[in-house]
Amino acid sequence: MLCAPKRKNKRQIAYLGVKMNETGVGADVFFVLVGAILVFAMHGGFAFLEVGTVRQKNQVNALVKILVDFALSTVAYFFVGYAVAYGTTFLVNAATLSGGGEGFELQGLSLVKFFFLTTFAAAIPAIISGGIAERMKFWPQCLATVALVGIVYPLFEGLVWNGNFGFQGWLEATFGAPFHDFAGSVVVHAVGGWIALGAVLLLGARMGRYDRNGRPIGIPPSSLPWLAMGSWMLCVGWFGFNVMTAASLESISGLVAINSLMAMVGGILVALVVGRNDPGFVHNGALAGLVAVCAGSDVMHPIGSLIVGGVAGGVFVIGFEICQNKLKIDDVLGVWPLHGICGAWGGIAAGFFGLEALGGLGGVSPVSQVIGTVLGAVYALGAGLAVYGILKATMGLRLSQEDEHRGADLSIHKISANPEHDLGR
Template structure:
């Protein structure tokens, strides 16, 4: 019976890993639909290559940094049939690695949308190595791996450990604030602003592709959140319900505030899901609905502020979506997770506030260091001629519709 239960857990976590892996196609098509036609191929290639690089560096370095487990042992040990006791039976540890790899690979996938249309390809690959191999897993280990006793400090000094069930801060906040640093170092796209600083609108290339990206992310997100439990015994329908309510809250608030804009509506769903990750296992569904609604509003107001006032040319708005909505989600878990507001408790506002701010500060500083070093050494931006030509032809030597190009 124990073997059957373990096998069921392997299948459960594997399904979660597959669902979150599928989310990466959502990242890709959300970017494809937002960028101009001349940069669509680059969007697709970046997401896939970043996933491959992330898997390799997380296997060799990142997982060991976060959880202290190395894969440099025999296949028998890896499968759980060995005598070390480090690896769980039937390869359960291995599918957990797969699942957590999809989380780690979300970091460059998030960043990709912010730096779109003017980032060199090779430096972004180098950045992925540094981010997924070292920067992200170090913070992951602090918050999820119990490293260096930080969670013990939160509990003793602030009343409870920092709670981030599915990564509002650890994944989304970190990715979004690294992206902000990268976007600031890159600068705005050619033609995005006039000489006197007035914004020039660049419309999305395909609303249907953008919408498909959002749908793929929304569907996969239920694997992202629910299957973070990592066992059938720990699974909770409350996580699914809270994810659903936060998603629809984000949709409805962005519908009203965004005045029917399809880009805001489809990103509003994602804003709600980003925000609910941290407290999805402890909040009441009504609280999750409110958290998602606020997240939808945060995304729209922050997107307009960044693009039009601050002149931050974040193409997909990944800093407002993942960075700020992730920050809101981390803090909101300390509010709506409390028993006073119908939550399950076990959290404090102080620990959530401090932990969330710590995460975004770490991510922004780390991102600025990684992309700053690359900018000073290899350079990170396409030449003006290549940027005007588009990353598809400049980098990949092919457009999104090569047969149409031949016929011209």
């Protein structure tokens, strides 16, 4: 015989409601934490992409820069940057931080969100690192990282993602929608790429990069397998970068995942053709597509994302060749065309391919996208010239000719990538 279920009293119902709420918060904590770990792993991708591109005498420096920049970024963002962007300080007791005190969510959800956003902030110096490789002094770059992650990046981040200074409200009231940058085509990538352009211009080209007549002298990648591994690590982590920007299980969207995938393959295929089978272009083409799709990955149709990513792959190849050969800008990894230009393309493209008329979900304004993107690029270039200009005037930016010739590994870190081989053992 079946027994009728017992009715729960109000206390039991309230208790179950609390437990279900805690379970939901705990799931979100785990979800965001996994995203933070995936994006943290992308910094290994930044490192190995640079290791495979620079000459062997600068490989150790590439690895050390990315790791130290991440550590400095975390400290600068924890004590200053996060408060600049979101008005929240962590200078309260641990019970408030983890237990849902004023301004903080239960079970430390706010803390893992900080971790997640820190990995974004630390991408700024990681992007710049590839442009200034092989001739930048170590300590000035460390100071630049602190200034950029503590002040420069959070100001723009807060403007877009927290509605600071009324900018987003003005765009929405004037043009019908705020500036839409779901996962940072402009906030992270374009800002990092345009800051890098300022730094590269102030540094000048590497010794031997151009002859007396200004003709480029090729410097091939030191290791295509390392370069490829860096690209693969970045591609895998990017799905945490984009998908987990949702910040909760309730808000997660498979559309973001498939759009990221389609943009990535679009970038690969177009870079393959336009780059004439060059493996460096192919592996960076994947990244170009992913950079471009970040802004509109939550509102575009997969076919639109394929087009946006494909255009980005072609833009990177052509932009890299113009940058290096026509403009004589020695941007070692091509971070300006990859992150700066492709990021700007993604920001603008979201305003068109996100429209319902082109199969998107709507809620975007082409005019707002252009304004937000241009503002981001101009702000970042100005900030890059200012920060690195001050450092150049006070500390100097470049290694000496002797140190640059010897290589950053021995000049800065006193050890090479293959010390046993150097000793002839």
